[in-house]
Amino acid sequence: MRATLIHGAGDIRVGEVPDPVIRRPTDALVRVLRSCICGSDLWPYGSKPRVEGGDRIGHEFLGVIEEVGSEVSGFARGDVVVAPFVWSDGTCDFCREGLQTSCRHGGSWGRDGVDGGQGEAVRVPQAQGTLVKLPVGEDTVLLPSLLTLSDVYPTGYHCAKTAGVNERTTVTVIGDGAVGLSAVLSAKLLGAERIILMGRHKDRTDLGREFGATDVVEERGDAAIERVRELTGGDGTHTVLECVGLEPALDTAFGVVRAGGTISRVGAPQYEKVAFGFPGFLRNITLTGGVAPARAYIEELLPAILDGKIEPGRVFDRTVKLDEVPDGYRAMADREALKVMIVP
């Protein structure tokens, strides 16, 4: 089959790889209907050392069950399923607690002999714990929104949820990327009435307003902090959803969080240390979040998508064929595209 390979920074190619087959009784084979490119794929795209032969890439996909192993029940050939961005057994203590990202028998796509998501098909380990069956046909118009359940939407939701967003909390969302916009949508869903979105791409912040943002702050750094403080009587917001992962974004988060408030971060940290000493201690700030256990949230987030109440799939503003994936990466890296969907 054909799949996406990363050979090093800036070098994405689509090539032939072995067809996946069932290797373990807990596996399933999924033919990919839709996959997509993640903001986090841009980190290796920006800096990965050269790899002979290329590494598989992609961790967001939905598709159709082609075959299941003998120990997988509840799934049949033809079922449409979505896969969260890590696979997990669904039975260990971490999975039962809703922290599938720390599953004792789980792992990542595209590593250790497991297929990446940006290809024609995927062997899914621990299929019964990992996959979620979607009550739709493979031709549904809901595919883009359902695909967001793989990563971007639950990641935004994890951010809002761990920050403790509710109807009484004001919210700042840092970042107008697909995760930031998903965080806006999630904050709105959790009842927040005041959602300040920080971003400077008008088409993105416009979508953010449609998703629920009440204010947009285009400034950066100290000017952005000042603006949010102006908007909040000098106090900042109870919760801050940091959806970027860079140190200046986190510094901004500390600048706009209200005393006693919570910063949640879901942008993979591109830093080692956090400026969180005495000043943040004196103000009782909490820093939480982390890599989102998407699997834990899919059932909860699914109904509103099926009902058409929300359309998280609007974060996709470009669709490419599998052969065009290299250009999809380029477009996202150049900020021409917000988030790119792939049709194999």
Add this chain to the structure above:
Amino acid sequence: MRATLIHGAGDIRVGEVPDPVIRRPTDALVRVLRSCICGSDLWPYGSKPRVEGGDRIGHEFLGVIEEVGSEVSGFARGDVVVAPFVWSDGTCDFCREGLQTSCRHGGSWGRDGVDGGQGEAVRVPQAQGTLVKLPVGEDTVLLPSLLTLSDVYPTGYHCAKTAGVNERTTVTVIGDGAVGLSAVLSAKLLGAERIILMGRHKDRTDLGREFGATDVVEERGDAAIERVRELTGGDGTHTVLECVGLEPALDTAFGVVRAGGTISRVGAPQYEKVAFGFPGFLRNITLTGGVAPARAYIEELLPAILDGKIEPGRVFDRTVKLDEVPDGYRAMADREALKVMIVP
């Protein structure tokens, strides 16, 4: 009157200061029955630059009302009261939320014309919001335990509470000082069944065991981390109560916290940055805590002390007269004494 003054690092003296008088209608005058020396007083004792004439010091005290301003109600001359370690109006939004340490009209003892706690008397600003009346006479044997309500016990409690300790969480307490032992007591009170105390002073860890610690780890650094992991099947504990404030203690906290777990810190951070990048993000660790709003917890913690069910005052292992305060500081700094009570 006589009060404690700090003239610089290592230079504590007791000297004459002006008698406090009511200055504002919201003030009260309190004759001090008991005060004490805090671990955080040792920071200026260790490093404060020389100050001409000396600065007032001390922020934990209980005493007897001598006089109240015209706008203070609910308190009368002769009432025994405890003061939390910051004063606060009790009416602003932060106070109503239980974050009196961020009170919009509050402040610290020993600064800006407000008396320190380690003296014969104190003018208490915002007395009605700050003080809590204790239903005891000034000769009660409960004074030491009631005095802990000023700081050390609610600080330990804040640590356990913000960490989310309950009957289902395992706990590591880092630090066998008075705050650490108060955190053990608090974790036990909140239902924790497994409480691992890190400390190497046998008299202190013995008291920790009496307060509820089920295991004591004497090792430090990597050896301590390894030991806690051994004790917890390799996983670490759900909650970590960091009661030291030094960077190595926080590093240890990250080493012993279970994935998805929470570190709460109440030791005033003696560092500016925290090593909390990708690894902690990947494990969904939360860092919370901060300076404890003691005032928020006093009513909740009082009954068990009055009933004699708990004796947090056992952290005091030395009592000095006011004139002996300099030696009290020395004894705590030299770790001869765990916590020193002062009888003016």
